[in-house]
Amino acid sequence: MTDQVFLITGASRGIGAAVARRAAAAGYRLVLVGRTPGPLEALADELGGPSRALARVADVTDWAALTGVVAEVERVWSRLDVVLANAGASVVTSFLGDGGAPPEDWRDLVLTNVHGPALTARATLPALRTTKGHLLLTGSAAGRTVRPGNLYSATKWAVTGLAQAIRAECVDTGIRVTLVQPGLVDTESIPPSRVDDPKLDPDDVAAAVLYAIGQPPHVDVNEIVVRPVGQRH
Secondary structure, X not given: OOOOEEEEEOOOOHHHHHHHHHHHHOOOEEEEEEOOHHHHHHHHHHOOHHHOEEEEEOOOOOHHHHHHHHHHHHHHHOOOOEEEEOOOOOOOXXXXXXXXXXXXXXXHHHHHHHHHHHHHHHHHHHHHHHHOOEXXXXXXXXXXXXXXXXXXHHHHHHHHHHHHHHHHHOOOOOOEEEEEEEOOEOOOOOOHHHOOOOOEOHHXXXXXXXXXXXXXXXXXXXXXXXXXXOOOO
16 A cells, blocks of 8 residues: 555544544545544544554553554554644643642643653654655644743743754754644633634644645645634734
C-alpha cells in the first residue's frame, strides 16, 4: 500500500476529528490517537475501519504508549507521512485565586499542552525523516497575546517556541513543520464566559491543516493564524 499515513493525537473530537474526516476524504490512511476509546473507535469505523483508520488509545504524556503506537504503524503500514500533535487541555485559571480551577488541576493542563506535543514530536520525527514528512502542532491565537491569569495561554506560548525549535533542528532533513494557531473554536472546552463570542467551526481549522499539507514539497507553511470574524485580540 502506498497511500500516505496521517497520525492525529486528540483525534476523538473537535479539531482532531474534523482533520481526520478531511484527511480521509483526501485519501490518507489514519492513525487516531486519544484517551477515550469509544469515540475513537466510532470515528475509525466511520472512516473505513482497520484497513483505512486505526484507533489507538494513548495518553500523549506517556512515552511508552506513544512509541508503541508509532512502532505499530511502521510495522503495519511501513511508513508515517504526516503527524498532527493536537491533543490539548484547557481550564480557567487565576494566579490571584479569583476563581478558576484549583492548582491541583493545573498539572494535566501543562503536561498535556507542552510535554505532550514535545513527546509526540520526539516519537514521530525519526519516522517523518524517512518519508520527508510533515509535523503540525496545534497552538492557539492565545499563544500570541497576553491574557491575565491565563495558564492555558502560557502553555500555547510554549507550543509556539516548541514549533520554532523543532523547525530549526529539522532544517536539513526535508521535514516540514507547521504551527496552526486557531482563535476561539466551537468545542466542549469553551469557558462559560465566552460561549457567545464569535467562534470557528472545527472544520474551519481542518481546512487550514489540509491547506498546509497540500502545498508542494518545497513549500513549508511555518505558521497559520485563523480567527473568526469579530474575535477581539
